[in-house]
Amino acid sequence: MHELLLFTQIPASRHDQVLHVLAGVTAAQPIECREQNLIYMQTKLADVAVSKKAPNKQAPPAQRLSYRKLFRDLPNGVDGHAGPWKLRAEELPEAGITHVLSRPVAENVIDPTELEKFRGASIWYKYVNQYITTTHRFVNSNVIVRVSRLFLPPEGTGALEPLDAPLPNLSECRPLDASGTYLVEASVRIEDGGNAKLVEQATQELLAFKATLAGSVDLRVPDRLALDPRVKA
Amino acid sequence: MPVHLATSDNNQLPLMSDTHESTMSLSSDEYRTIDQIRQKLFQLSSSIQSVKVDLERNEPLPKPEALASSAHILNYSLTQFNQIFAQHRQFLNAAHAYPLPNFPGTTQEVLLGQLVKKKLEPRAQDWVDEYSQATFGEEDAKKPFRHEQMRQLWDWAGPSSSDVVRELITNDAFEDDYTFAEREAGIENVVTGLKRTLGDDSDEDDEDGDKMDEDVGVEVEKSAEPGIDTKMPPMPLDRILAFTMTGALPPGFK
Numbered sequence: 001m002h003e004l005l006l007f008t009q010i011p012a013s014r015h016d017q018v019l020h021v022l023a024g025v026t027a028a029q030p031i032e033c034r035e036q037n038l039i040y041m042q043t044k045l046a047d048v049a050v051s052k053k054a055p056n057k058q059a060p061p062a063q064r065l066s067y068r069k070l071f072r073d074l075p076n077g078v079d080g081h082a083g084p085w086k087l088r089a090e091e092l093p094e095a096g097i098t099h100v101l102s103r104p105v106a107e108n109v110i111d112p113t114e115l116e117k118f119r120g121a122s123i124w125y126k127y128v129n130q131y132i133t134t135t136h137r138f139v140n141s142n143v144i145v146r147v148s149r150l151f152l153p154p155e156g157t158g159a160l161e162p163l164d165a166p167l168p169n170l171s172e173c174r175p176l177d178a179s180g181t182y183l184v185e186a187s188v189r190i191e192d193g194g195n196a197k198l199v200e201q202a203t204q205e206l207l208a209f210k211a212t213l214a215g216s217v218d219l220r221v222p223d224r225l226a227l228d229p230r231v232k233a
Numbered sequence: 234m235p236v237h238l239a240t241s242d243n244n245q246l247p248l249m250s251d252t253h254e255s256t257m258s259l260s261s262d263e264y265r266t267i268d269q270i271r272q273k274l275f276q277l278s279s280s281i282q283s284v285k286v287d288l289e290r291n292e293p294l295p296k297p298e299a300l301a302s303s304a305h306i307l308n309y310s311l312t313q314f315n316q317i318f319a320q321h322r323q324f325l326n327a328a329h330a331y332p333l334p335n336f337p338g339t340t341q342e343v344l345l346g347q348l349v350k351k352k353l354e355p356r357a358q359d360w361v362d363e364y365s366q367a368t369f370g371e372e373d374a375k376k377p378f379r380h381e382q383m384r385q386l387w388d389w390a391g392p393s394s395s396d397v398v399r400e401l402i403t404n405d406a407f408e409d410d411y412t413f414a415e416r417e418a419g420i421e422n423v424v425t426g427l428k429r430t431l432g433d434d435s436d437e438d439d440e441d442g443d444k445m446d447e448d449v450g451v452e453v454e455k456s457a458e459p460g461i462d463t464k465m466p467p468m469p470l471d472r473i474l475a476f477t478m479t480g481a482l483p484p485g486f487k
Contacts, residue, residue: 009470012463039480067479090478129480150473171459176476177468180461226471229478 002193004206005101006219012180021216022138030136034074038162040125042066065231084109093224127162143209146185150176186219266321273314
């Protein structure tokens with residue numbers, strides 16, 4: 001899978017207004033969701049020859065150790081169960097593209113045997129950190145817009161085994177950005193990043209959406225290297 | 234083309250009444266009746282024509298008030314026509330037309346045909362059949378309302394409906410913020426979507442203003458969330474994105 005992205009940031013005071021604007025533009029109410037994201041650092045490269053290994057399956061050029069994410073949906077209310085763990089492998093955004101960020105992404109539900117690689121003293125992955133997102137999601141034809149706030153769970157959460165830790169309680173979490181800003185992400189996903197025609201079409205759609213919101217929510221291209229998943233030596 | 238009905242003196246188209254023993258000219262009274270009916274029909278036909286033109290040509294359609302007044306005029310003309318017709322029912326039922334020998338039958342054949350014809354045109358007959366069928370209920374459909382029943386119904390329904398409307402207007406019911414049903418169920422349970430209380434009387438405007446100010450205050454308080462200080466400088470976007478990739482907190486983060 002391939003992802004085209006634009007980002008921006010809005011202050012807390014504009015949150016309601018932006019939700020209203022987006023609801024108007026997309027002609028739909030937002031969908032609220034919460035996600036828990038665990039960030040892992042690869043400690044050993046998967047053998048590329050064994051292509052059934054999911055993380056590297058769609059990204060054979062990834063010869064360097066990278067950060068990977070496990071994430072799952074959290075229930076919105078007090079009751080309810082969290083969704084299954086999904087593995088998300090984001091690659092470095094492609095260089096030389098200026099209007100949008102364009103990167104290969106692999107995302108799939110992880111099976112229990114694969115999940116074992118993320119536990120305890122595995123030689124494959126090492127737990128780094130985690131964060132919770134509360135998100136309002138909109139969909140405008142092929143553009144997915146997520147307005148999220150990032151939270152850090154209380155100190156010490158998941159110190160032993162983050163995968164088995166009890167569901168974090170949002171009221172105990174603190175915002176990553178104390179000024180309360182929201183992260184706005186607009187993305188278009190396409191199946192085949194090698195199909196130039198498709199990439200072009202998706203780019204145009206994303207840029208058209210950006211033009212629609214211009215002046216209200218100014219989407220922009222962040223520094224490509226801010227989304228660098230590679231593990232620094 | 235106005236049909237010139239005339240007595241035999243005028244040598245055009247005499248009418249003969251069966252109530253008379255032999256061919257006789259019309260009395261001046263009868264003549265006047267026929268002329269009245271002609272006038273009423275002419276009025277009715279032209280009002281129908283004008284409503285039709287209004288509906289066909291006006292864009293947008295005429296206002297409901299204008300339509301209602303047209304309908305009223307039509308109704309009035311019909312009523313008058315009915316009255317005259319009812320008054321002279323006996324004479325009109327008995328009368329029928331036939332041409333005099335000196336009627337120019339060869340040149341006015343169509344007109345003559347129309348005048349002498351007793352049956353309706355097939356299209357008109359279909360129309361009469363269709364709309365004479367009452368559709369008030371399964372039982373009643375078989376026996377249409379008689380004229381008398383219809384009049385009884387309207388004698389009752391007309392005044393009583395205008396009574397209801399008059400009451401609504403004198404009570405300013407259309408100006409009220411609440412419906413009758415809401416008033417009866419108690420207005421404190423009504424979900425208005427507004428936080429301020431709607432005044433029972435209009436002289437509470439000042440108070441409403443105050444309450445709105447309070448609401449704004451509440452709004453501000455609500456947005457103050459725990460752990461968030463909107464006065465602080467925002468964390469740069471790139472830092473946030475970098476955190477989502479590597480989990481590394483920005484330098485100086487505590």
